[in-house]
Amino acid sequence: MKKLTYIIMAVLILAGCAKNDNPFFAAYENEYGAPPFDKIKSEHYMPAFEEGIKQHQAEIDAVADSKDEPTFANTIEALDYGGELLNKVSSVFFNLYSSNSNEEMEKIATEVSPKLTEHNDNLFLNEKLFGRVKKLYDNRSTLGLTAEQKRLLEDYYKNFIRSGAALAPDQKEKLRAINKELGLAELAFGQNVLAETNAYTKVVDKEANLAGLPEGVRQAAAEAAKEAKMEGKWVFSTQKASFIPVLQYSENRELRKELLMAYTTRANHNNANDNKAVINKIIKLRIQKAQLLGFESPADFILDNTMAKTTKTVYDFLATVWTPAVARAKEEAAELQKLMDAEGKGEKLEAWDWWYYSEKLRQKKFDLNEEELRPYFKLENVRKGVFDLATKLWGLQFKKLDNMPIYHPDVEVFEVTNADGSLIGVLYTDYFPRASKRGGAWMENITPQYKKDGKNVRPIIANTGNFTKPTADKPSLLNMDEVETLFHEFGHALHGLLSQCTYPGQSGTSVSRDFVELPSQIMENWCFEPQVMKTYAKHFKTGEVIPDALIEKIQKAGTFNQGFRQPYSTWITTAVKTLPILM
Numbered sequence: 001m002k003k004l005t006y007i008i009m010a011v012l013i014l015a016g017c018a019k020n021d022n023p024f025f026a027a028y029e030n031e032y033g034a035p036p037f038d039k040i041k042s043e044h045y046m047p048a049f050e051e052g053i054k055q056h057q058a059e060i061d062a063v064a065d066s067k068d069e070p071t072f073a074n075t076i077e078a079l080d081y082g083g084e085l086l087n088k089v090s091s092v093f094f095n096l097y098s099s100n101s102n103e104e105m106e107k108i109a110t111e112v113s114p115k116l117t118e119h120n121d122n123l124f125l126n127e128k129l130f131g132r133v134k135k136l137y138d139n140r141s142t143l144g145l146t147a148e149q150k151r152l153l154e155d156y157y158k159n160f161i162r163s164g165a166a167l168a169p170d171q172k173e174k175l176r177a178i179n180k181e182l183g184l185a186e187l188a189f190g191q192n193v194l195a196e197t198n199a200y201t202k203v204v205d206k207e208a209n210l211a212g213l214p215e216g217v218r219q220a221a222a223e224a225a226k227e228a229k230m231e232g233k234w235v236f237s238t239q240k241a242s243f244i245p246v247l248q249y250s251e252n253r254e255l256r257k258e259l260l261m262a263y264t265t266r267a268n269h270n271n272a273n274d275n276k277a278v279i280n281k282i283i284k285l286r287i288q289k290a291q292l293l294g295f296e297s298p299a300d301f302i303l304d305n306t307m308a309k310t311t312k313t314v315y316d317f318l319a320t321v322w323t324p325a326v327a328r329a330k331e332e333a334a335e336l337q338k339l340m341d342a343e344g345k346g347e348k349l350e351a352w353d354w355w356y357y358s359e360k361l362r363q364k365k366f367d368l369n370e371e372e373l374r375p376y377f378k379l380e381n382v383r384k385g386v387f388d389l390a391t392k393l394w395g396l397q398f399k400k401l402d403n404m405p406i407y408h409p410d411v412e413v414f415e416v417t418n419a420d421g422s423l424i425g426v427l428y429t430d431y432f433p434r435a436s437k438r439g440g441a442w443m444e445n446i447t448p449q450y451k452k453d454g455k456n457v458r459p460i461i462a463n464t465g466n467f468t469k470p471t472a473d474k475p476s477l478l479n480m481d482e483v484e485t486l487f488h489e490f491g492h493a494l495h496g497l498l499s500q501c502t503y504p505g506q507s508g509t510s511v512s513r514d515f516v517e518l519p520s521q522i523m524e525n526w527c528f529e530p531q532v533m534k535t536y537a538k539h540f541k542t543g544e545v546i547p548d549a550l551i552e553k554i555q556k557a558g559t560f561n562q563g564f565r566q567p568y569s570t571w572i573t574t575a576v577k578t579l580p581i582l583m
Helices: 002-021 042-064 072-080 084-099 103-124 127-138 147-162 169-199 215-227 240-249 253-264 276-292 298-303 311-342 351-366 379-394 480-497 517-524 530-536 548-556 571-582
Strands: 202-204 234-236 397-401 412-417 423-430 442-447 450-452 455-457 460-464
Touching: 042 072, 042 084, 042 103, 042 127, 072 127, 072 147, 084 103, 084 442, 084 460, 103 169, 127 147, 169 276, 202 253, 215 234, 215 240, 234 240, 240 253, 240 351, 253 351, 276 298, 298 311, 311 351, 379 397, 379 480, 379 530, 423 480, 442 480, 460 480, 480 517, 530 548
Parallel strands: 423 460
Antiparallel strands: 202 234, 397 412, 412 423, 442 460, 450 455
16 A cells, blocks of 8 residues: 555656646746746657646636536636637747747647647537527626627637537537537648648759849858759759749749749648648538538638628629739730740740739839849848837837846847837847748747736737748848838738737737738738838948939839739739639
């Protein structure tokens, strides 16, 4: 008996030690409450996830099983402030899973995904809990709630309904199975895209095949080859910062075609990373889920929770854009074909020709070469420009924090304060592509803003991108699209940083999905305003402010290629699919 007691004690001590060594089980020690990224290891995630789920489930059960009459405080507030540990580990893990992943984290994601799905279903399919929420919702007009409390109550009720709380028991079980399968399929989709992105490289071994490429593009490709132990060659990838300049400037049509098709056909090569079956599975499961919840299609289900509300609203809006856009794009295509015809090669315009000949046409019409702008768009200057704009508009101040723990050497951290020095929040920037990061650009909450027990918890926000990397003798010099994207994502960051909400469920970007884009659209519209450009567009060598003549060219070319231009994340795919329509 004594021996068994000693064994149990030893197990408990070891478990306690494991918790003590795990950063997630302790309060973050720095003054900003930022995660100690330098101490977090892969083995810390699953114990924190499991304990977080356990603690949160106990909190959920306590609310659901309460004998007290439901009130906003003992039901909605209790739910919204719950799950502290689970939120803590989830925010760190999924931020890093997108921006600095590895094989271990992919395994953890695959293991924890069904656990999190089940836990989420246990929350929203809990009949007793839904009964309490519904009772409050049905009587919301008599509860004396503030506007914020009413919105939070309505959101919770809607989330319960959209998560299947009103379904019959057999339908709930079917929904649980769909959610579990769907979560794993969506996870697999992202993992396959990242694997395919990292698996492809285009090696060029003859300098003649680089004709037309600017020196900076060649240098970046040479350094990529050197990193890959292929010194003396040039390496290109399906990262946009690598292949877009090729589409714009390379005289080698086959190189342009290969890189564009490599990008648009990722995870479509009938190999271990092929996504066709995965996509088919995701679509079927989404249809099943939408119809189980009473919607005709996944689109109807998604739009029901947005400002647009219906597919008809979306299609009516798109119709007003599509017809004139296609007409304009056809005119642009005809102009580009004339340029090709003048070369006497007998070639017809294809998707991989569009950007190359558009660049030629822009130079012909406006005497503007985007490469001549890059020296004025040093990344650090552009970032300072958007910071200075926020200072002018809202009095915000930005101070670089050099001693904060970071998860990758590319990351930089900034304290954001009001003009009076009071803390607004903390901003992490992570701008360069790498094999561990998914493509695109985004903003995430590491810690959302909310108020609790008299304390206003200030947000910790991350801005992540995949912009042009520095080279051995040049800093990161952005193209116009990257400048616009940096301003855009900073708009999202401001949305999170300037939040002043009471409840986590209402904080920052917790708004209708389509409304999320308003702050980012506002910010990106500032980036090429002449007055703003003169604050950040300075030559990286001389410090010379961008000349008025160049600004004038940018303004005149502002609507160039608009018929064909698409959102940052979709223009190339659209180009491949749409070009036959235009021709």
